[in-house]
Amino acid sequence: MTIQRRALLGAAALAPLAAPHAAKGQGALTNVRFILDWAFFGPQAPFLMALDRGYYREEGLNVTVDRGFGSGDTPIKVASGAYDIGIADLSPTIRMRLTQPNVDLVTPFVIQQGSQLCIISLRRANIRTPKDLEGKRIVAPETDAGRQLFPAFARATGIDASRINWVTVTPQLRETMLARGDAEAMSGFETSGLFSLRTLNVAPADIVSMRYAAAGVPLLSTALLVRRPYAEANPRVVTGMIRAIVRAHNESWTNQELPIQSLTRRDPTTNAALERERLVANFEFIRTPEVLSGGWGNLSMERVQGAIETVRTSFDIATPLAARDLYLPQFLPPADQMRFPAAAG
Secondary structure (H helix, E strand, O other): OOHHHHHHHHHHOOHHHOOOOOOOOOOOOEEEEEEOOOOOOHHHHHHHHHHHOOHHHHOOEEEEEEOOOOOOOHHHHHHHOOOOEEEEEHHHHHHHHHHOOOOOEEEEEEOOOOOOEEEEEEHHHOOOOHHHHOOOEEEEOOOOHHHHOHHHHHHHHOOOHHHOEEEEOOHHHHHHHHHOOOOOEEEEEHHHHHHHHHHOOOOHHHEEEEEOHHHOOOOOOEEEEEEHHHHHHOHHHHHHHHHHHHHHHHHHHHOOHHHHHHHHHHOOOOOHHHHHHHHHHHHHHOOOHHHHHHOOOOOOHHHHHHHHHHHHHHOOOOOOOOHHHOEOHHHOOOHHHOOOOOOOO
16 A cells, blocks of 8 residues: 555545544543644654554643654644644744744644654665765655755755756655655654655665764754643643644554554555554654653753754844743653663563
């Protein structure tokens, strides 16, 4: 089954697979429209597992979960009010805030403090260093965070960005285009790209990944996105969503079969072993030293400001943005509910 077909099947399966668990001691549930950053793969499985096992409902929330189409697309949909809450790489949202004064998106919770934005190529393209990308075709959707933040990577590595030939495609065709030689490289999230190429029978030894972080680009990654007026009017909803997400991720780390079951329920043809491996790989960017030592949400304003300045200088934006106007940790649950488990089961 194709990646596109799997994504459509997964989206269609959400409504009938709502969790049967009821919220204890609570009245009517609050409806929450929630959009992810990408299609239903291993890294997205904990969010689906929280739905299936009733964790949102236990917070008094009736959550619907839709797949996303890239971290450049999700913030647009949340900002428009089409969705109440979303998850996406934070950098495109920072760029929106810097360039569109009317946008009121904030993040109360950064899920992945480690960035996995990267450029991926195949060894046959003979791209060994970032400078080798000059004159080459890089395939990606316009909404891809790796494409939107490529100027930061180019600046850090001395690439002449004007010599990059971008090939714009739908998200479903990106890896296919690279695998069949219609482009020499692609941008994206490492766990998305590497494992999706493997489903196309590309050997792991033939894949080359150049991480933006390895080039010294200080960025944050996946974060919860919400409009500030919504968050301020619905603090219980925001905190409840965070608590359910943390709970599901902690259980996904200690029992990795549970989230994979949420994927296979939506598409029985899912390659469970591969998606489990993708899920585990994604935790590399979650289990940062800060999170392991201080728990989920252990993020300083200085790091947030550093990510803002990276985006601002990469796009030559003069408008300032203070970290406290983007990052609102006051919505986080108490620290004793934000601990990360010591080891996987």
